[in-house]
Structures are given as C-alpha cells and as structure tokens.
Amino acid sequence: MGILIGVLEQGFIYSIMALGVYITYKILDFPDLTTDGSFPSGAAVTAVLLTNGVNPLITLVVSFAVGMIIGALTGIIHVKFKVRDLLSGIIMMTALYSINLRIAGKANVPLFSQQTVFDNSFLSAIFPQGLATYQTAIVAFILAVVAKLLLDAYLKTKSGFLLRAVGNNETLVTSLAKDVGLVKIVGLAIANGLISLSGSIMCQQQRFFDISMGTGTVVIGLASVIIGTNVFKNMSFIKATTAVIVGSVVYKGCVALAIAAGLSATDMKLITAALFLIILIATMDRKKKVKKNA
Amino acid sequence: MLELKNIEKYYNVGTINEMCLFNGFNLTVGDGDFVSVVGSNGSGKTSMLNIICGSIHVDGGNVVINGEDITNKKEFLRYNDIGRVYQNPAMGTCPDMTILENMAIADNKKKSYGLSMGINKSRINFYKEQLKSLNLGLEDKLHVKVGALSGGQRQAMALLMATMTDIKFLILDEHTAALDPKTADIIMELTDKVVKEKHLTTLMVTHNLRYAVEYGNRLIMMHKGGIVIDKSGEDKKKTGVNDILDVFNEISIECGN
Numbered sequence: 001m002g003i004l005i006g007v008l009e010q011g012f013i014y015s016i017m018a019l020g021v022y023i024t025y026k027i028l029d030f031p032d033l034t035t036d037g038s039f040p041s042g043a044a045v046t047a048v049l050l051t052n053g054v055n056p057l058i059t060l061v062v063s064f065a066v067g068m069i070i071g072a073l074t075g076i077i078h079v080k081f082k083v084r085d086l087l088s089g090i091i092m093m094t095a096l097y098s099i100n101l102r103i104a105g106k107a108n109v110p111l112f113s114q115q116t117v118f119d120n121s122f123l124s125a126i127f128p129q130g131l132a133t134y135q136t137a138i139v140a141f142i143l144a145v146v147a148k149l150l151l152d153a154y155l156k157t158k159s160g161f162l163l164r165a166v167g168n169n170e171t172l173v174t175s176l177a178k179d180v181g182l183v184k185i186v187g188l189a190i191a192n193g194l195i196s197l198s199g200s201i202m203c204q205q206q207r208f209f210d211i212s213m214g215t216g217t218v219v220i221g222l223a224s225v226i227i228g229t230n231v232f233k234n235m236s237f238i239k240a241t242t243a244v245i246v247g248s249v250v251y252k253g254c255v256a257l258a259i260a261a262g263l264s265a266t267d268m269k270l271i272t273a274a275l276f277l278i279i280l281i282a283t284m285d286r287k288k289k290v291k292k293n294a
Numbered sequence: 295m296l297e298l299k300n301i302e303k304y305y306n307v308g309t310i311n312e313m314c315l316f317n318g319f320n321l322t323v324g325d326g327d328f329v330s331v332v333g334s335n336g337s338g339k340t341s342m343l344n345i346i347c348g349s350i351h352v353d354g355g356n357v358v359i360n361g362e363d364i365t366n367k368k369e370f371l372r373y374n375d376i377g378r379v380y381q382n383p384a385m386g387t388c389p390d391m392t393i394l395e396n397m398a399i400a401d402n403k404k405k406s407y408g409l410s411m412g413i414n415k416s417r418i419n420f421y422k423e424q425l426k427s428l429n430l431g432l433e434d435k436l437h438v439k440v441g442a443l444s445g446g447q448r449q450a451m452a453l454l455m456a457t458m459t460d461i462k463f464l465i466l467d468e469h470t471a472a473l474d475p476k477t478a479d480i481i482m483e484l485t486d487k488v489v490k491e492k493h494l495t496t497l498m499v500t501h502n503l504r505y506a507v508e509y510g511n512r513l514i515m516m517h518k519g520g521i522v523i524d525k526s527g528e529d530k531k532k533t534g535v536n537d538i539l540d541v542f543n544e545i546s547i548e549c550g551n
Contacts, residue, residue: 158407168388177373
C-alpha cells in the first residue's frame with residue numbers, strides 16, 4: 001500500500017513535467033534538453049522562497065514564471081541565433097547547473113518546518129485525520145489535474161491552435177502571416193514553465209532541494225509521454241494530456257516494481273535509462289525520429 | 295500591381311556549379327490579372343514565385359507591390375497580402391487538426407492569435423457553407439482530422455484556406471500537379487471561381503498546357519530565367535496548346551534535347 005501511494009505521489013508530480021515535455025516533444029517536435037536544468041530551477045527558487053517565509057502557493061507561480069523565462073531563452077538561442085534545437089537545450093542545461101547553485105546558495109537545501117503545498121495549516125484544517133496518509137497523493141493529483149485542464153484550455157485558444165500548427169506544418173503558419181520562430185519561443189516558454197512548476201512541487205514534497213535532482217528528468221518525461229500516448233493510441237476520446245498523466249504514473253510504477261524486485265535505489269538512473277530503452281523498442285516510437293534526424 | 299524589377303539571382307555562388315538564373319528579369323502583373331506561367335524544369339518559375347513571397351532572397355533588383363518596395367520585407371509579413379497553394383497538398387493544411395480547426399485557424403489570418411477561443415461558434419455555419427461549395431461532402435466531416443482526407447480533398451481545403459481572408463494576390467505553385475486528372479479539373483474550376491469572385495491577382499505556375507491556355511487572361515512562358523512568350527487578352531484567346539508546344543519543342547532542340 002505504501003508503495004502504491006508513493007507511486008501515485010511521484011507519478012502525479014512528475015506528470016506536470018511530462019505535460020511540458022509533451023509540448024516540446026509531441027507538439028513542437030523539439031528535443032528539449034533544457035528540461036534537466038529547468039526542473040531543478042523551479043526547486044531552487046522554491047527552496048529559497050520557502051526558507052524566506054513566502055506562501056507556498058506563490059512559490060508555484062514564481063517557479064512557473066522562472067521556467068517560462070528559461071524556456072524563452074532556449075527558444076531565442078534556437079530561433080534568433082539559429083543554433084540547432086538539441087544544442088540550444090544543452091547550452092541552457094549546462095548554464096542552469098551553475099545558475100541553480102547560485103539561486104539556492106548551496107548544493108543541498110533542506111526544508112524543515114516550512115509550510116508547503118502538501119503540508120500547511122489550511123490543509124490540516126480541512127483534511128480529516130483518517131485521510132492523512134493520502135493527503136500528499138490527493139494534493140498532487142489536484143495540482144496535476146489543474147495543470148492539465150489549464151493546458152487543455154490553452155490548446156483550444158487561437159494561440160494554442162498556432163502552437164499545434166507549428167509542429168504540424170510550419171509552412172502553413174508562415175502562410176498565415178505569423179512568425180514561426182515566435183510561436184516556438186512561446187511554446188518552449190510554456191513547456192519549461194510547467195517543468196519548473198513540477199520541480200517546485202517535487203521540492204515541496206521531498207522537503208529538500210538537491211542540485212542533482214534534475215539529472216534524467218527529460219528521460220522520465222519522454223518515457224511518460226511515449227507510454228501514455230501509446231497506451232491510449234486507439235482511444236481517441238481520451239485526450240493526450242490525460243494519457244500523459246497516466247503514462248507518468250505507469251512509469252513510476254515500473255520503477256517502483258524494479259526496486260521492489262531487489263534493485264537498490266542507487267540503480268535508479270540505470271533503471272530509468274533501461275526502462276526508457278525498453279519503451280522505445282516496444283512502441284517503435286524511435287522510428288520516426290531516427291529517420292528524421294539521420 | 296506586382297512588379298519585379300531587374301531581378302538578379304545566382305545559385306551556388308563561388309563554386310564551379312555557379313549558375314545565373316535571373317539576370318535583369320522584369321515582370322509586371324496588373325491588378326486583377328490571372329497569369330498562367332509555363333516553362334520547362336529549371337526555367338525559373340518556382341524561383342520567381344519564391345522571390346515574390348520572400349522564401350528566397352534576390353541578389354539584385356526589387357520586388358514592388360502596389361508601389362511599396364518589399365524586397366527586404368520578411369517572408370511571413372508578405373503573406374498578409376498573399377495566399378499561396380503549393381504542389382504538395384500537405385503544405386496547405388494541418389494534418390493533425392480537424393477540418394473545423396483548420397478552417398478556424400485560416401479564418402483568423404491578419405488578426406491576433408491571442409487567448410480567445412480558437413473556434414468561434416458563430417462562424418461554423420459560414421465554414422459549412424464554404425465547404426459545401428466544394429461539393430466534396432466535407433461539411434459533414436467537420437471533426438475529422440485533415441490527415442485522413444485524400445490529396446484532392448486536402449488541396450481543395452488548402453485553396454479555400456488560402457483565399458478565405460482578404461488577400462490581394464494568389465500564388466499557385468503547380469497546385470494541380472499531384473492530383474489525378476479528374477480531381478485536378480475540379481480544383482482548377484474551383485480556382486477559377488474563387489479568383490473571379492474575389493478579383494484576386496493571380497500567378498499560376500503549371501505544367502498542364504491545357505489549363506494554361508484555358509484559364510487566365512495572360513500567358514507567360516519562361517526559359518532559362520527569361521520570358522519567351524507573353525500573350526494577353528485577345529492574343530491569348532487565339533493561342534492554342536499546339537502553339538505553345540511548338541515553342542517548347544524549338545527550345546528543346548536549341549538545348550540539344
């Protein structure tokens with residue numbers, strides 16, 4: 001039971017990051033490695049704000065905004081300076097490592113008594129004692145659903161239509177007299193906003209910031225997106241955003257199973273990589289990408 | 295009015311494959327003209343369209359629209375006045391979006407793409423009417439993804455989307471070349487109808503000499519970056535497919551084919 005709750009908590013928190021990866025990977029067709037840097041950025045900002053007594057909800061908004069700035073920078077490097085998509089992300093990811101250290105002040109910031117979105121006076125007042133074990137999972141679920149609904153709503157706006165069109169057919173967007181580059185920058189900003197937001201929530205749940213917490217984030221995100229979209233491939237009534245959240249939970253479930261089967265927690269990154277490879281081979285999702293980039 | 299003045303265009307500059315395509319190319323297209331452009335491969339037809347739309351840059355000369363020099367204007371900004379349909383039906387639509395979404399996104403051209411709802415429900419009937427005029431039954435498939443349609447259906451939609459808003463110029467780049475003869479005829483008739491209804495100044499590149507002769511009020515034949523035939527009005531009406539074919543053959547003999 002404890003494992004299941006842990007899987008749900010982690011799955012829902014990481015699913016917000018996966019929604020961001022869904023925007024870059026599926027909608028924009030942009031392999032964005034900024035993710036590994038923007039996820040801990042959200043956490044770093046949150047750690048600093050919470051230790052300074054800022055309201056946890058405000059830290060969510062600030063983390064999202066910081067992520068948007070990071071994403072926009074990746075976009076500007078790619079669009080304005082014509083650096084290849086993969087390299088733009090690598091440049092930002094590398095720079096962010098140092099920037100995150102600067103923001104947090106040190107490589108590890110623990111949060112002891114501070115209120116978080118998972119643990120504050122308001123929640124303890126409304127949650128009945130019996131539900132305490134599920135409190136974190138429920139809050140994480142609510143946050144993931146809110147993020148999903150907001151993204152769904154955005155994708156139905158005119159701006160969202162344009163974003164979807166850019167990934168589909170850049171020529172059409174140019175024909176509509178719109179700057180393709182600007183749309184890409186906006187898309188990357190929103191994606192990294194979500195990723196940074198997810199980092200902020202993760203930091204509040206585990207109650208510490210760690211400089212290395214971003215390593216492998218993009219792989220987790222990609223795995224979630226690919227699992228989700230493939231599981232529900234033939235069910236068109238299920239929105240891709242819903243599928244991504246389910247994918248994230250399934251992925252975390254697989255990792256938990258591997259650890260339960262006897263692998264140690266230090267094998268985490270190996271499990272992450274191996275699982276991702278298995279998913280790619282099983283879904284044949286790699287085919288399209290290899291052909292395109294070859 | 296659209297003017298190309300003294301256009302110069304070179305390819306592969308600085309290599310042994312350096313090639314001069316245009317050297318002092320001039321063309322003036324009057325308002326409301328429907329110009330058919332024919333010519334062999336490599337004669338500069340598509341390059342000319344790309345120069346007008348800004349997809350490729352010129353090495354000299356000016357592109358002027360209604361007196362405004364747009365030689366250095368960005369490609370996407372030029373499309374405020376230009377609608378374009380490509381040879382590949384996939385280029386004019388978004389395959390992963392539904393017919394309704396495609397219509398809505400095209401309908402919003404020249405306005406801002408902000409945070410208001412992408413689909414304006416009060417416009418749906420208008421979209422249905424427009425689709426109905428195509429006679430392809432698309433008006434009953436509003437929620438079908440465009441990627442599921444046939445090439446002809448997609449090209450018809452691309453034409454509709456390109457001409458939906460208030461544009462001045464329509465650029466057709468071999469837009470019937472990828473279609474079967476029957477569908478090509480339907481698209482060509484639709485094109486003629488739209489051009490007449492909206493009084494669009496049109497440039498149509500085609501390899502179909504019959505279309506070039508039958509449609510439009512001016513016919514241009516290009517060869518090696520120059521214009522070898524330029525007929526308009528009565529002169530064009532008297533021109534038949536065989537007349538053009540004769541010139542084609544002459545040119546081929548000159549080139550040693």
